[in-house]
Structures are given as C-alpha cells and as structure tokens.
Amino acid sequence: MNLSAALERAAAKQGEKAAYYFLNETSTYEELNKAVHKFASGLKALGIQKGDHIALIVGNSPEFIIGLYGALRAGATVIPVNPLYSPGEMSYILQNGDAKAVIMLDVLVPLADKIAEALPFVEHYIICETKDERTKEASPEMFSICRKMKTFSSVLDKGLPSFQPPDVSEEDTAVILYTSGTTGKPKGAMLTHKNLYSNARDIGSYLQFSDKDRIITALPMFHVFCLSVCLNAPLISGATMIIFPKFSPRAVFAQARQHKATVFAGVPTMYNFLYQSDEGHPEDLASLRLCISGGSSMPVALLENFEEKFHVKISEGYGLSEASPVAAFNPLDRPRKAGSIGCSIMNVENKVVNEQGEELPAGEVGELIVRGPNVMKGYYKQPEYTAAALKNGWLYTGDLARKDEEGYFYIVDRKKDLIIVGGYNVYPREVEEVLYSHPYVIEAAVFGVPDPDYGEAVLAFVVPKDEKLTKEELLDYCRSRLADYKLPAQVEFLEELPKNTTGKILRRALKQQVLQR
Structure with a gap:
C-alpha cells in the first residue's frame, strides 16, 4: 500500500499513455517511472538511506514529481516546502524536520547559503536548473555550500536501472507536511x-x-x-x-x-x-465533467x-x-x-x-x-x-x-475564529456569505476585535468591484439580512486581501495587522 508501487503498476499497465503535460513537455507513464527509479538509485548513491528526511523545495514541475516519488521509492521521508517562504520560515522547517538533503530550485541557492550555518546536518543540496535569468551571473564557487551541491540531472544520470528499493512498511512515515502555523510555529504532520x-x-x-x-x-x-x-x-x-x-x-x-x-x-x-476574468468563455471549460x-x-x-x-x-x-x-x-x-x-x-x-x-x-x-x-x-x-x-x-x-x-x-x-458579541455567537463565514452576495463585492474577510462594551465587535474588510459602492450602502445591505449583533461595527475597503500561495485568504494575518495598529 504505497504510491511508488502504484506508479509502477500504472506504468506496467499503460506505459505509453501520457502521465503529464508540462509546458512543451510530455512524459509517458513508462518514462516517468524510469526517471523515478533512476532518481531513487541516484539518492542511494549519495548515501541517502531508508528513513532519512529530504526537503523538497520545488515548484510545480516534473522535478517535483520525480523528486517526491524517487525519494519515496528510496525509502526516504519527504518534507515539501513552499519555495516562497522566507529564510526564517525555511530554516525552521529544515531544522525541525531534520533534513539530511534538500532538493531545491537554483534561484534559491543564495537563500540556502544564507541559512546554511544553521543547517550543518544538511549533507546534500540537489539543485533543479530553471535557467532563470537571476542565476546566470552566479557560479557555484560563490557559495559556501558549493561542495554540497549537485544538480538534479546529475543525480538522475547516476541512477541505475538495477536499483533494488528497500522494503517499506505502510506505517512508515512517507511525508511530513508542515501546517501553516496559525497558532504559533508550524507543526509537522507525519503522514504514512x-x-x-x-x-x-x-x-x-x-x-x-x-x-x-x-x-x-x-x-x-x-x-x-x-x-x-x-x-x-x-x-x-x-x-x-x-x-x-x-x-x-x-x-x-x-x-x-x-x-x-x-x-x-x-x-x-x-x-x-x-x-x-474577461478572457474566459463557457466553451473554454466545456469539456470539464467536474x-x-x-x-x-x-x-x-x-x-x-x-x-x-x-x-x-x-x-x-x-x-x-x-x-x-x-x-x-x-x-x-x-x-x-x-x-x-x-x-x-x-x-x-x-x-x-x-x-x-x-x-x-x-x-x-x-x-x-x-x-x-x-x-x-x-x-x-x-x-x-x-x-x-x-x-x-x-x-x-x-x-x-x-x-x-x-x-x-x-x-x-x-473554532478559534468564533466571535462572541455580547454573549451571542457570530460565525465570520455567515457574515462573509452576506457580503459576497452583494453584486459589487469581489472578496471579503470578517473577524472579531476587542470591544469594551460587548467583549468583541465584528470587523469586515472588503474588496469592492465598483468604486461607487459606499460603506453605508454595504451596511444597509447587511442590516436587512443579519441580526443586529452580527452586523459589522466597521467596514474597511482594500484593493486586495492578503492570501497564501494557494490563494486562501489570510483572515488571521489581517486581524493581526489590525490589532498591531
């Protein structure tokens, strides 16, 4: 019961079928499975053993898939990391996650070099070449971690088709996913x-x-x-x-x-x-079944x-x-x-x-x-x-x-976002639903802030579609659809709301900004 074995079965069953399209590239299931096998072998040649932790700091690409499945086939535990994280965020995850190797984009090498002193246990930096303009003037010799650097393609090329993967139990940890850390430092969820x-x-x-x-x-x-x-x-x-x-x-x-x-x-x-978007038309998505x-x-x-x-x-x-x-x-x-x-x-x-x-x-x-x-x-x-x-x-x-x-x-x-106004429960989503139903509202975020009279008050941030929309008009709209205690005590207009890399609105980050004013 593991993903690597499932990919092997798929390759044996339909090897010539396309596994993915990426920009101008196409890979069949057979080609993908061979690349995964060779990469797993290449990791073993570097000294990666079953149970070692490998951080994967790569964007959407074939290298992400090959890196993930190759590490799993080698018996390693993978720690996927957001490439847009700050040095501090990245350093914490690599330290806490006990990463022995890091697979990363070449544009992140300067960042890795900056935090390398805090990561003495990282033995290998496997670099995915992006041909990014920012890396043309940089040479490996410029960085203190250059002796630990290998290219992704060189690890792949050194892999052997005869590689015998280690036995992996279904209860072994496959991936450690670090949560967003809304209640403090991120926590690593161990997924088997x-x-x-x-x-x-x-x-x-x-x-x-x-x-x-x-x-x-x-x-x-x-x-x-x-x-x-x-x-x-x-x-x-x-x-x-x-x-x-x-x-x-x-x-x-x-x-x-x-x-x-x-x-x-x-x-x-x-x-x-x-x-x-003004560019989309129904016929563009006509083939979608779901x-x-x-x-x-x-x-x-x-x-x-x-x-x-x-x-x-x-x-x-x-x-x-x-x-x-x-x-x-x-x-x-x-x-x-x-x-x-x-x-x-x-x-x-x-x-x-x-x-x-x-x-x-x-x-x-x-x-x-x-x-x-x-x-x-x-x-x-x-x-x-x-x-x-x-x-x-x-x-x-x-x-x-x-x-x-x-x-x-x-x-x-x-549960932590519940607003209590004068002893009454207010659920932010309920207020947001009303705001979203207004034809001139693009986005909305609602949360509670301290109030001396009622304990908490409802605060709403809105991205308006039309500059003619007024706060008073929006409050009147809410007043006809919500009980008085659920009404926003204040509405603020913004050009955009803060979001994470998946596009999720960061309601708590917005609240933190307000409380720090």
Whole structure:
C-alpha cells in the first residue's frame, strides 16, 4: 500500500499513455517511472538511506514529481516546502524536520547559503536548473555550500536501472507536511504511506477518476490539496495531469480548451479569479465533467455565479493536512448541496461532537472530528500537540460544523475564529456569505476585535468591484439580512486581501495587522 508501487503498476499497465503535460513537455507513464527509479538509485548513491528526511523545495514541475516519488521509492521521508517562504520560515522547517538533503530550485541557492550555518546536518543540496535569468551571473564557487551541491540531472544520470528499493512498511512515515502555523510555529504532520495511498485511492474512486481523465494541476504541488487530489490520485487512476508552473486564468482557459481537460481543482480565490476574468468563455471549460473546490469554504454567491457563467457544477469537499487531506466531499451520485462539504468519503468517518466528545444530533453545531486510514500518526517531535489532536482514534479538527438529516456536513467556521458579541455567537463565514452576495463585492474577510462594551465587535474588510459602492450602502445591505449583533461595527475597503500561495485568504494575518495598529 504505497504510491511508488502504484506508479509502477500504472506504468506496467499503460506505459505509453501520457502521465503529464508540462509546458512543451510530455512524459509517458513508462518514462516517468524510469526517471523515478533512476532518481531513487541516484539518492542511494549519495548515501541517502531508508528513513532519512529530504526537503523538497520545488515548484510545480516534473522535478517535483520525480523528486517526491524517487525519494519515496528510496525509502526516504519527504518534507515539501513552499519555495516562497522566507529564510526564517525555511530554516525552521529544515531544522525541525531534520533534513539530511534538500532538493531545491537554483534561484534559491543564495537563500540556502544564507541559512546554511544553521543547517550543518544538511549533507546534500540537489539543485533543479530553471535557467532563470537571476542565476546566470552566479557560479557555484560563490557559495559556501558549493561542495554540497549537485544538480538534479546529475543525480538522475547516476541512477541505475538495477536499483533494488528497500522494503517499506505502510506505517512508515512517507511525508511530513508542515501546517501553516496559525497558532504559533508550524507543526509537522507525519503522514504514512498508508495515509497517502488510501486517501488518493479513496478520493479518486469517490470522484470517479479514470484513465480517460485529464486533470488540471494548477494548485501548488507542495500543498496537500494538490498533492493528493491533483497528483497522487491521478497517477493511481492512470489519468493525465496538465501541470501549470503557476495559476493563471488565461493559461487555464487555453490549456483546458487545448487538452480537453475533464477535471479542475482549485480554492475559492482561484474560482473568483476565473469568474472575474474577461478572457474566459463557457466553451473554454466545456469539456470539464467536474470542478472541485477545497482549501477553504466557498461563498455560495460565488459558486452560483461561476456555475451560471460557465455552465459547470462545482463540488465542494473538506480536508486538512492531518487527514492527508480529504475527509468529506459532495457525492456525484446524489444531489450537490451548495454550501455543504458533502458526506464522508469511503473508509472515512466524520461526526460533530460537543466539548465532552459526545456526538450531537443533526442541526446542532459542534467540533468536527475525523477517523480513518487517512489520519496522521502524529506531529513530528511534538507529543503534546499530538495528544491534543488525536483522542481515542479520532482527529479533532478545530472546525465548527453541523450535519443535516441526510448526512451532509456544513463547516460553520474555525473554532478559534468564533466571535462572541455580547454573549451571542457570530460565525465570520455567515457574515462573509452576506457580503459576497452583494453584486459589487469581489472578496471579503470578517473577524472579531476587542470591544469594551460587548467583549468583541465584528470587523469586515472588503474588496469592492465598483468604486461607487459606499460603506453605508454595504451596511444597509447587511442590516436587512443579519441580526443586529452580527452586523459589522466597521467596514474597511482594500484593493486586495492578503492570501497564501494557494490563494486562501489570510483572515488571521489581517486581524493581526489590525490589532498591531
């Protein structure tokens, strides 16, 4: 039960089929599997042993796939890292994750050199050549880590077809995914081979992936949403990936039309960009059989507007890094419910509980907890956080949810984002839904700030579509749709909202900025 073996099976079954398209490149399953095998052999030649940790700091590219699957085949544990992280963020993850080797883009070599003193245990820097203009004037001799540097292609070339991979247990740690660290330093969720394989298999089956699918892979591969839904699940299913170096509405429309894409997966912000773009037309996405949304809750108004414009339905799901990630999804064989994350996927259980861990009846709001073969084994080197998250076989997500009579779940909000105004509960998402429904609102973020009279007050940040929109008009619009205690005490207009690299709106970062004023 592991991804590397699944790729070998796919290559044996349909070796000549395209595994991916990337810019002007195409690779068959047989070619991809051979590259993975040679890279695994090349890692062994460098002294990488089973259980060693390898950081993967690479953007969407064939090198990411070969690096990931090659390291897994060599028995190593992979730590995917966002290439846009600051030196401090990157240094912390490499230190905490005990990385022995780093696979990274050549443009990041100066950054790696800057933090190298804090990383004496890193023995190898494997450099992916991007032919970026910024690297032309730099030579390896300029950097203190040059003696530890090898090119990705040289490691690949030194690999042997006769390489015999080590035996890997399904309970061995395959990947350590560092969470966003909204409550402090990032925590490394340890995902086993069983976790990743089972979730890729189950979500692929649930969404009916097949070798006829062509899946747009525009989300960042280092993020668990893309990793499982747009990379692992397609490869297990024999599908073809259409890989984008980065998300661009124009490129998505063009590539979807050219390759007759059948599946698109994105976060709500990506759908918003596609919807707001003047370049997209219904015929561009006419071949899609399925649109997938995850990462954060999609405003119902955006979902309905997108579907009306492009004539394709969006199915929302739910997941988190600690669950590899998918736990629930709107079913394809039953009605899709707007605003719902759907039902439990196969082999995974979800339930809503109170503070005592007792399951709540349909309609009541409580914490969502998850159980299944996809749930992590724990946080790396952080037993106290592991004990708080994993209780009696269940993963406590920290998300507030409710379930309806038909078994569909609805995320109400993050438990830590709940606003209490004069003793009344206000869920930011509920207020955001109303704001998004206004025709002149592009984006919105709502959170609570301290208030001397009511404990907390509701604050809203909005990106307006039309400069004629006034704050007073927007508040009047909310007043007719929300109880008084849920109304924003203040509305501020911005040109854009802060987002992470997956496009998720950083509500807490915005709140932190406000509190520091």
